[in-house]
Every structure is written in C-alpha cells, then in structure tokens.
Amino acid sequence: NAGVTQTPKFRVLKTGQSMTLLCAQDMNHEYMYWYRQDPGMGLRLIHYSVGEGTTAKGEVPDGYNVSRLKKQNFLLGLESAAPSQTSVYFCASSATSGGQETQYFGPGTRLLVL
Amino acid sequence: GDSVTQMEGPVTLSEEAFLTINCTYTATGYPSLFWYVQYPGEGLQLLLKATKADDKGSNKGFEATYRKETTSFHLEKGSVQVSDSAVYFCALSRRGRRALTFGSGTRLQVQP
Numbered sequence: 645n646a647g648v649t650q651t652p653k654f655r656v657l658k659t660g661q662s663m664t665l666l667c668a669q670d671m672n673h674e675y676m677y678w679y680r681q682d683p684g685m686g687l688r689l690i691h692y693s694v695g696e697g698t699t700a701k702g703e704v705p706d707g708y709n710v711s712r713l714k715k716q717n718f719l720l721g722l723e724s725a726a727p728s729q730t731s732v733y734f735c736a737s738s739a740t741s742g743g744q745e746t747q748y749f750g751p752g753t754r755l756l757v758l
Numbered sequence: 759g760d761s762v763t764q765m766e767g768p769v770t771l772s773e774e775a776f777l778t779i780n781c782t783y784t785a786t787g788y789p790s791l792f793w794y795v796q797y798p799g800e801g802l803q804l805l806l807k808a809t810k811a812d813d814k815g816s817n818k819g820f821e822a823t824y825r826k827e828t829t830s831f832h833l834e835k836g837s838v839q840v841s842d843s844a845v846y847f848c849a850l851s852r853r854g855r856r857a858l859t860f861g862s863g864t865r866l867q868v869q870p
C-alpha cells in the first residue's frame with residue numbers, strides 16, 4: 645500500500661520557469677490538500693480539493709494553481725516561479741473532513757527557485 | 759484566528775530520559791488536537807490525537823492530554839530512544855475548516 649506519493653522529490657528552477665508537482669493517493673480519499681513548509685513555521689495550506697473536479701483556495705494560494713481531474717491525483721502548478729516559492733511542499737489526503745479526520749501525508753517535494 | 763504554539767527546539771536528550779514537548783493553542787469552539795511526527799526525509803505521520811477535553815491520546819509510548827482549561831496538549835514520553843529523533847508538530851482542526859493549523863515544529867535529538 646503506497647499511501648500518498650509525490651513526484652518529483654527535488655527540483656531546482658530558475659525564476660520565471662514553470663513546473664507541476666504531482667500527488668497521488670491510493671486510499672480512495674475524497675479530500676486532498678497541498679501544504680508548504682518553511683523554516684520556523686508550521687505547514688500552511690495552499691489549496692485543497694473536496695472531490696474530483698473541485699478545488700478551493702487555502703491560506704496562501706497566490707502564485708499557485710491546482711487541478712483534480714482524477715480522484716486519486718492532485719496537481720500543483722507554478723506558472724512563473726519566484727524565489728519566495730522555495731519551500732518543501734507536502735500533499736495530504738483524508739477520507740472525510742469536519743475536524744476529527746486524520747490526514748495522511750506524502751514524503752514531500754523540495755523546491756529551490758534561483 | 760486559530761494558532762498553535764510549540765516550544766522551540768532543538769531538544770537534546772540522552773536515551774531513556776523523560777520527554778515533554780509543550781503545545782498550547784488558541785481556537786474558538788472545540789477543536790481536535792493532533793501530534794504529528796516527521797522522521798528525516800519522510801512526510802508527516804499521525805502520532806496521536808484527542809477530540810474532546812480530558813481525552814488522552816497515546817501511541818508508541820507517547821501520551822498527550824487535551825486540557826481545555828489551560829488550552830494545552832503537551833506531548834510526553836517516559837523513556838525516549840534514539841529512534842524517536844524527529845521533528846514533532848502539534849496541530850489543531852476545527853469543524854468547518856478544511857485545513858489543519860500547525861505549530862512550527864520541535865526537533866528532538868536523542869543521543870545514545
């Protein structure tokens with residue numbers, strides 16, 4: 645059981661380049677999330693999805709776009725990368741929502757924008 | 759808004775020492791509280807959780823009690839091992855909100 649997987653594990657971009665981070669889960673979860681983790685700060689929510697074909701903004705959505713074309717996949721896109729987007733990105737999924745559910749996390753993608 | 763405050767690290771202990779990592783929170787209503795652990799090079803894993811006041815979450819020798827009167831959820835373990843070396847995150851979740859609110863994390867280093 646793979647759980648939540650993320651690709652790539654590490655990427656270096658130049659300012660202005662674009663890229664897509666892929667998240668996949670094999671637990672048939674409805675809810676999926678993208679977080680970023682920065683030094684000295686907890687994880688912050690970028691975007692989330694409550695089901696196939698739906699997405700919504702989180703706490704820090706600027707500069708990112710997402711798509712959920714298939715239930716098991718959640719893509720995070722950077723159209724024009726900026727150094728401020730250097731971070732570690734975590735994807736998560738959960739079966740339900742509403743306060744008590746457990747979120748399952750992927751191993752993370754480390755992104756460096758020069 | 760919601761917030762979670764954790765003690766700053768790193769916390770360095772010798773094997774078999776007693777561990778406490780403090781966590782306090784600010785939130786309206788009755789949040790659920792979580793401890794997640796992140797081992798080197800891995801994603802976050804749920805360690806334990808508590809969903810109402812006075813509940814005690816426990817797992818792998820770790821414990822935390824939901825104290826509403828002090829808005830705290832301190833993590834404890836009686837005897838740490840080298841394999842417990844990781845970053846520990848306290849987090850809360852409220853009904854009606856999609857995201858978890860995380861603390862900044864506390865790095866634990868256990869020396870043999």
